[in-house]
Amino acid sequence: METLGRHLVVELYACDATRLDDVAAVEAALLEATRAVGATVVGHAFHRYAPQGVTGVVLISESHLSVHTWPESGYAAVDVFTCGGLDPRPAVAVLGRAFAAGEARVQEVVRGLAPEVEAGAKLLPDDVVLSSRLERWML
């Protein structure tokens, strides 16, 4: 199986604190994000902290999606890592809307064996860079 993967490292800022602190809502959002990229779920784990904050991951056949929230700061750290040719970007839009994010910063990292990354680069969208870059995506 090809190792080429796309990993979005996502910071969601100015989110709704109530939504970030609701473990059921965070789990539902992560599962909706998983469906949005067309991935297959093989496992998941979620946890709510006291006094606040939620952490969770969905393992997919094509890698994983994770989220860690700081309701008191309106901040969620999100990772969407897909292989198998899936586009991870729809998941970011789903999570941004679910948490009512005011701003997002997204960095993409292309992963895998070096020869497959080089060969696969031709198949990636124009906005993917092979090294990495920081940019701001307004939702």
Added chain:
Amino acid sequence: METLGRHLVVELYACDATRLDDVAAVEAALLEATRAVGATVVGHAFHRYAPQGVTGVVLISESHLSVHTWPESGYAAVDVFTCGGLDPRPAVAVLGRAFAAGEARVQEVVRGLAPEVEAGAKLLPDDVVLSSRLERWML
């Protein structure tokens, strides 16, 4: 709670295929890596694919560690994301040894609210960059 986090995006190459395909060994290695960084486990999920490959995550109070393996390619995609002032680097050494990796590529991404990242940068080791960079770490 401070949002400043350190996220190591790690590619382990030329690993031992048998170790990468053993779900119990991968889980044990990830838990050992978690102990090496001094983190507190709050959840975990692991899955073995047919015909081969293992995927897994350990949720920690300080974010997460994940691994996805391609035994046929000797490749493991590893993430070590820590907040709360924990140094994620010992986990990479543990996993590199556990999988008998011949080579590793590590990229660090500093995460969190922009003002905390700026302020926290003074406390980070000299080898941490605030944007990101690709480099090779020989194990």
